[in-house]
Amino acid sequence: KKRKDYSFSNRGKTLEDELSDANEYYLTHEIAVIYKKPIPIQVVKVDYPSRSSAVIKEAYYRTPSTTDFNGVYEGKYIDFEAKETENRTAFPLKNVHLHQVEHMSKVVKQQGISFLLVRFSAVDRYFYLPFDQLQRFWDRMLAGGRKSIALAEFEEHAIEIMPKYAPRIDYLKIVNDLYA
Amino acid sequence: KKRKDYSFSNRGKTLEDELSDANEYYLTHEIAVIYKKPIPIQVVKVDYPSRSSAVIKEAYYRTPSTTDFNGVYEGKYIDFEAKETENRTAFPLKNVHLHQVEHMSKVVKQQGISFLLVRFSAVDRYFYLPFDQLQRFWDRMLAGGRKSIALAEFEEHAIEIMPKYAPRIDYLKIVNDLYA
Numbered sequence A, B: 001k002k003r004k005d006y007s008f009s010n011r012g013k014t015l016e017d018e019l020s021d022a023n024e025y026y027l028t029h030e031i032a033v034i035y036k037k038p039i040p041i042q043v044v045k046v047d048y049p050s051r052s053s054a055v056i057k058e059a060y061y062r063t064p065s066t067t068d069f070n071g072v073y074e075g076k077y078i079d080f081e082a083k084e085t086e087n088r089t090a091f092p093l094k095n096v097h098l099h100q101v102e103h104m105s106k107v108v109k110q111q112g113i114s115f116l117l118v119r120f121s122a123v124d125r126y127f128y129l130p131f132d133q134l135q136r137f138w139d140r141m142l143a144g145g146r147k148s149i150a151l152a153e154f155e156e157h158a159i160e161i162m163p164k165y166a167p168r169i170d171y172l173k174i175v176n177d178l179y180a
Ligand SMILES: [Mg+2]
Pocket: A068, A081, A082, A083
């Protein structure tokens, strides 16, 4: 349907790297202050070879209880989860965790702005799915319906982000369009 | 000057634990969604003893580029740093990093709410120092002035948080008083 514009290729970057690039652009241009949260790690054993240095010798990844990114944009609280899929026709909801959906729901109740940012990597397409739409597809699954969101459903209920020069993935433009 | 009320003792908890208790209270009572960010860790070596588990075998603590806590409260973006000192008469500014001050300044420019929360542990007193005041004391230091903020200056330019029953450290009450 959509012609691919190779001039703005993601050059093999992960979605997370692309979004960190966008956030760096927003930060240096004083547009917004949004960061990726560090991955939570449970540290079990630390060595101190010298007074000033610590080496972690045993640690484990913990399940994140919230989302990937949060921050502030013109007084608005922004909180979102980014996911990429190799699937060409649908986004499997097993990629999203229940506690993440619950967190996003709490954020929206506090009048924050929350969304899912999905990259269909095989076709190089990006979608901004507002939380209320994610909630609707999530509830459909819980009610016994399909366990994924079809690409065609993204085309209808999400907002497509068209890659451009800088920042490549300008997701705050969508926030502007939706909330300005 | 102030009489200590032992009925609301912090029972040996760190300030961070006390604030996590407050945040847990805010979360379960649907008052706000505020979390401590994970400590950033640079992972160098990971073992996979089985398909489902990963053990980090070598990793290092990185310097945080932002603050301890952030989140959303009634549509407002909240971002703050918590520090405790054993000093009885002043808070040494070496406890705050330049990049943290810079981050807080960017947050305030984006119309977020930012502050320093200081516990004088030896006297069990808590202060909410709005960012603009922190900036003033920071600039004084850069101009060659004192490298700390006197307790007496906190009494004059910060807002004291009086511990109460639940949550013990109700810092959002101060946000309410300042921004309502
Ligand atoms: Mg993610």
